[in-house]
Amino acid sequence: xxxxxxxxxxxxxxxxxxxxxxxxxxxIWRGTRLLNYAQGGMAMFTTYxxxxxxxxxxxxxxxxxxxLAAGIVLGAICERGVVRLTTGKPxxxxxxxxxxxxxxxxxxxxILYGGQYRSFPAAFSxxxxxxxxxxxxxxxxxxxxxVAVLVTTLAFAAVFKYTAAGLRLRATAFxxxxxxxxxxxxxxxxxxxxxxxxxxxxxxxVLVSPSTFLYPNSMDTIFVYGFTAAVIGGLDSPAGxxxxxxxxxxxxxxxGGYLGTQGPDLTALVALGILVVVLMIRPDGLFAGARLRxx
Amino acid sequence: MIVSTLPRRxxxxxxxxxxxxxxxxxxxxxxxxQIAEVAYEVTAVAGLTxxxxxxxxxxxxxxxFMAIGGYATxxxxxxxxxPFIVALLIAAAVTAAAGxxxxxxxxxxRGPYLxxxxxxxxxxxxxxxxxxxxxxxxxxxxxVVFTTPAFLGANFPLTRWQAWVGAAVALVTLLLLANLxxxxxxxxxxxxxxxxxxxxxxxxxxxxxxxxxxxxxATCAGIAGSLLAVITALVAPGAYTxxLSIALLTAAVIGGLGSLPGxLWGSLLIILVPTYASDVATxxxxxxxxxxxxxxxxxxVILILVMLAFPQGIQGGLRRLVALFAGPMNRENEPVxxxxxxxxxxxx
Numbered sequence: 327x328x329x330x331x332x333x334x335x336x337x338x339x340x341x342x343x344x345x346x347x348x349x350x351x352x353x354i355w356r357g358t359r360l361l362n363y364a365q366g367g368m369a370m371f372t373t374y375x376x377x378x379x380x381x382x383x384x385x386x387x388x389x390x391x392x393x394l395a396a397g398i399v400l401g402a403i404c405e406r407g408v409v410r411l412t413t414g415k416p417x418x419x420x421x422x423x424x425x426x427x428x429x430x431x432x433x434x435x436x437i438l439y440g441g442q443y444r445s446f447p448a449a450f451s452x453x454x455x456x457x458x459x460x461x462x463x464x465x466x467x468x469x470x471x472x473v474a475v476l477v478t479t480l481a482f483a484a485v486f487k488y489t490a491a492g493l494r495l496r497a498t499a500f501x502x503x504x505x506x507x508x509x510x511x512x513x514x515x516x517x518x519x520x521x522x523x524x525x526x527x528x529x530x531x532v533l534v535s536p537s538t539f540l541y542p543n544s545m546d547t548i549f550v551y552g553f554t555a556a557v558i559g560g561l562d563s564p565a566g567x568x569x570x571x572x573x574x575x576x577x578x579x580x581x582g583g584y585l586g587t588q589g590p591d592l593t594a595l596v597a598l599g600i601l602v603v604v605l606m607i608r609p610d611g612l613f614a615g616a617r618l619r620x621x
Numbered sequence: 622m623i624v625s626t627l628p629r630r631x632x633x634x635x636x637x638x639x640x641x642x643x644x645x646x647x648x649x650x651x652x653x654x655q656i657a658e659v660a661y662e663v664t665a666v667a668g669l670t671x672x673x674x675x676x677x678x679x680x681x682x683x684x685x686f687m688a689i690g691g692y693a694t695x696x697x698x699x700x701x702x703x704p705f706i707v708a709l710l711i712a713a714a715v716t717a718a719a720g721x722x723x724x725x726x727x728x729x730x731r732g733p734y735l736x737x738x739x740x741x742x743x744x745x746x747x748x749x750x751x752x753x754x755x756x757x758x759x760x761x762x763x764x765v766v767f768t769t770p771a772f773l774g775a776n777f778p779l780t781r782w783q784a785w786v787g788a789a790v791a792l793v794t795l796l797l798l799a800n801l802x803x804x805x806x807x808x809x810x811x812x813x814x815x816x817x818x819x820x821x822x823x824x825x826x827x828x829x830x831x832x833x834x835x836x837x838x839a840t841c842a843g844i845a846g847s848l849l850a851v852i853t854a855l856v857a858p859g860a861y862t863x864x865l866s867i868a869l870l871t872a873a874v875i876g877g878l879g880s881l882p883g884x885l886w887g888s889l890l891i892i893l894v895p896t897y898a899s900d901v902a903t904x905x906x907x908x909x910x911x912x913x914x915x916x917x918x919x920x921x922v923i924l925i926l927v928m929l930a931f932p933q934g935i936q937g938g939l940r941r942l943v944a945l946f947a948g949p950m951n952r953e954n955e956p957v958x959x960x961x962x963x964x965x966x967x968x969x
Binding site: 355361363408411412415416418419421422423425426427428429430431432433434435436437441542546547550553554556557561591592594595597598601602605606609610611 | 673679726729730731733734736737738740741742744745746748749751752863867870871874875878911913914915916917918919920921922923924925928929932933
């Protein structure tokens with residue numbers, strides 16, 4: 327029973343990281359109908375920026391803030407400088423362009439920072455918390471991870487719901503043509519969407535790197551699971567992204583915990599299993615709305 | 622450029638075969654190895670370009686089918702010691718079956734959902750090798766013994782034989798694929814891609830057409846995996862990573878989606894550019910971490926630039942070039958614009 331609680335809680339923490347990546351994908355998908363395969367690479371790059379700042383200044387929080395800012399800037403640059411140019415071309419071109427961006431970012435990280443594994447500091451203690459004498463499977467830092475993602479998600483939800491900028495983002499996601507006719511500068515809104523996605527990715531990178539180490543490919547696996555979480559939840563649904571992330575994180579934690587030595591090797595297979603089961607029942611994800619198909 | 626009848630296709634295949642044979646004798650062992658690499662790459666990319674370009678289904682997990690083909694070949698050669706050609710055919714049959722299973726699931730999914738499912742397949746399946754090391758050799762993988770046949774003499778270089786076998790298998794596969802694409806099967810794929818409802822009203826079994834495309838495509842990937850196994854003399858999970866699956870899709874799109882010559886251009890680019898770039902980097906005496914990563918960064922830049930400069934891929938660019946020079950003279954050869962499904966109207 328204690329074990330079950332431990333696996334659930336630690337899985338939920340990883341799930342929150344997947345949720346952050348999934349949310350960033352959903353943000354971009356809703357705005358541009360494009361899956362950003364460079365999301366993991368962008369997160370990896372901003373985490374390297376964070377580690378540099380932390381080494382130079384000695385302050386974790388300075389690195390944390392700079393990483394988030396770098397995420398915003400990098401997201402905006404990628405949209406304005408590269409992805410924007412694929413507008414009006416076949417959709418797969420944009421996919422390959424984001425894959426090219428991913429490869430470029432991984433190459434740049436290797437050139438600038440080298441390929442070796444680097445440890446990344448955690449903001450708080452990573453020693454497991456205890457209730458009475460029983461360890462509950464999560465540390466102070468894990469609590470921070472969950473809270474940070476949760477607060478950011480809620481803040482985003484509030485911005486989307488209650489601010490004029492949020493309304494513009496939603497209008498653009500709903501229908502870019504009508505949004506433009508209503509006087510919204512759609513191009514600018516798309517850049518803002520990418521910037522916000524960059525921020526979420528940067529947050530995920532900083533939060534997950536203490537447990538994965540940092541190297542040019544370090545975010546690949548996290549990206550795959552974040553993508554899977556977004557697909558499980560339904561790419562149009564921010565709530566689905568969070569639910570998908572939590573579901574995936576918790577189930578994979580059980581697999582890793584209960585299946586013994588084979589567990590870690592089978593997590594990807596189990597993730598595939600969850601994905602297939604969900605998609606066979608709901609082909610557009612758990613939180614898909616009714617879909618209009620034109621003949 | 623459009624080869625439309627069997628004799629013309631056969632002629633092209635023979636010309637390419639002669640060129641490959643000539644190059645393999647003229648060039649050194651490393652270049653022979655690269656010919657073999659291009660051969661397996663183009664086999665897999667051709668299958669994928671048919672799947673995505675003609676039937677409209679994306680796959681980010683074709684590396685998984687290559688893994689199935691590779692491990693099937695390795696296990697047959699290791700335990701049964703049958704000739705390679707038999708192992709190749711059995712590997713193709715096994716991946717065809719796997720493709721049918723995946724295809725049934727894939728026929729229900731579209732766009733990013735199919736991309737997500739196949740991506741996870743590409744990540745998950747090779748991990749099975751880690752989970753069952755007794756059968757699949759775990760991290761180390763399985764060794765594959767592949768030698769030159771006795772009649773070529775003892776001094777015949779192995780890499781040249783590998784290049785020959787690879788090129789022969791690739792060319793036969795491409796010839797069969799080309800015939801299939803221009804048959805009723807291929808027409809049905811295009812109909813389903815362009816409008817599945819209209820295709821269904823025309824009496825085409827949409828689900829069956831989609832599944833069939835997946836089977837054909839997976840079979841090509843399985844054959845490619847089988848070639849990869851004998852070319853590298855090893856099957857290990859490290860060879861069938863996400864990077865491989867993504868490189869296959871990249872080659873298909875860069876070359877020109879749905880075009881078999883395009884599959885060749887894309888494969889050449891994917892195989893040759895990284896080697897060329899690292900040659901340049903090492904010859905300029907760059908430090909190892911910089912030198913080994915400049916090709917990676919350059920590769921990323923090239924992907925972006927080609928996609929922006931040639932929206933229809935390299936083959937599309939060539940077609941436009943040909944049309945530019947030959948355009949006024951023969952109008953019927955004008956390039957037919959492939960339909961572009963933009964899910965949203967231009968948004969900036």
